[in-house]
Amino acid sequence: MYKNKNGTWCSDFIMDGVRFQRRYPNSTKAEALRFEKEWKERIRKGKAEDELWETDVSSARGGMKLSEALDFLHDRYWQYLDDTTHYRVCLNRVIKAIGDKEVSELTTADLYELKDKMLNKGVNGKVYSPHSFNSSLVALGTALRILEGLEVVKFKSKPNFKGLQARQVIPKRPALRDDELLSAKEFLYNRAKKSKALSSVELYELFIVLSNLGLRPAEYFAIELGDISFEYDTITISKAIKTHKGAGTIIGAPKNGHSRTLPCGENVMEVFRAIKQRLEIAKSVSKAEARRLFTETKDDQVLKMTYYWVSQGAYDNCKDLPLDKCPITHLNHDTANRMWWAVRNHLGYLGTSNTHGLYVLRHTVASRLVSLKGFNAHKL
Structure with a gap:
């Protein structure tokens, strides 16, 4: 169970190798959890075959969008970290640079576009430092590995992150005499x-x-x-x-x-x-x-x-x-x-x-x- 950026509670789970997704508009968390529990019971009894891949879910089109993946991962993992904002900040940079794309459709070309915009062309007039780009790239790679491991997404052409990190020139750190x-x-x-x-x-x-x-x-x-x-x-x-x-x-x-x-x-x-x-x-x-x-x-x-x-x-x-x-x-x-x-x-x-x-x-x-x-x- 997670809340997307629009404030809607969503189910996203796997049972017997099959992925189930559903949204619960205008429902509180308690109501959404109850609906999800009832849904799982129907699935176990074999009465929910027609409820797979709900048309109200973005994944019916082939996979999560980056913003939905961000909400999903934050609810499941990142909210329990000491620094709960790092991954959200980094992935929001990615979304600003290349748009809110379908995760399953991301390619290596998108990563090169991300690098070019953040380091050269700029995003909304801002050019990012190599450190900021590398942080965003690592956060995106981590997110994609988790989603692929959970079988939440299946890539059409898996992005290759090798050799994409920007070179960081670290100046000599000053010290007082x-x-x-x-x-x-x-x-x-x-x-x-x-x-x-x-x-x-x-x-x-x-x-x-x-x-x-x-x-x-x-x-x-x-x-x-x-x-x-x-x-x-x-x-x-x-x-x-x-x-x-x-x-x-x-x-x-x-x-x-x-x-x-x-x-x-x-x-x-x-x-x-x-x-x-x-x-x-x-x-x-x-x-x-x-x-x-x-x-x-x-x-x-x-x-x-x-x-x-x-x-x-x-x-x-x-x-x-x-x-x-x-x-x-x-x-x-x-x-x-x-x-x-x-x-x-x-x-x-x-x-x-x-x-x-x-x-x-x-x-x-x-x-x-x-x-x-x-x-x-x-x-x-």
Whole structure:
């Protein structure tokens, strides 16, 4: 049972080597499941021979369309993946480029047309990168293999994917020199101390963590206080913030799909302890009480600023959350990248190139590890 792009529930199953399909217009999922169950009972009793290949089903014309195949595969397989949008995005690119064709009629010529349009002619005025084309090609190949394995489609001329992937030129990844790293640290520290804005303090904390652990920025933005072990001085990375057009910001798995636990040095743990202290204060005092404590606190400037941020509502998003579920930062991709631009300018990397964005901190850590013995066995 799956829902097509028009919102109609559809049956598509195989019994005794025969494929059965039917649509249930204007039916809820519960009703469609009941109709499908009754239909299967009639098939088992041999009373449904005339119900094969319903005329209301696109496959009566010889096979699924690409859009119907996308809905079918998403319902059966892809909705259970950590990243539920990847295959849908990739196959929608294919449909935009070559049209919503019958899957069984796809040929190698269609694949060459896809490559030419995505990389050269453009799709609706947009020319895609080799990486985007390769992702779409792999997603299409995966979909066709699944459909063929389920005997849902039978190709008239099976497409040949061999040698179609575009060559990707990967530029050398930049890394900061030791003096640049120290200069960036001093710049962020002085800026945080001078401005006393929470965002400036959090950007300095982000810099310390990323430049020591080599995390991806998306992984840092998804860290919760419960991911940090203050007993063993470790942190577990199991999530990442992802942004998809039309789907907004979601929390998914890290890029490699695996969680990992990393040891933290004293400077990183010092940052985490400061964050924990702020969150504990935010959870324990009201805004009014924080305003009173802000005016009464004279000596401890760090504590005084924490009361100020709490009184201004900076931690309102944590009020209803358990302490271990509180995010360690208010920064997101857009805010952090916009603030990092000042660091790039300070280091002399002017212009619009993003080669020295936040990700350069991960590349810097990796470049230090390359010279270490046994680096190939190390998973950063």
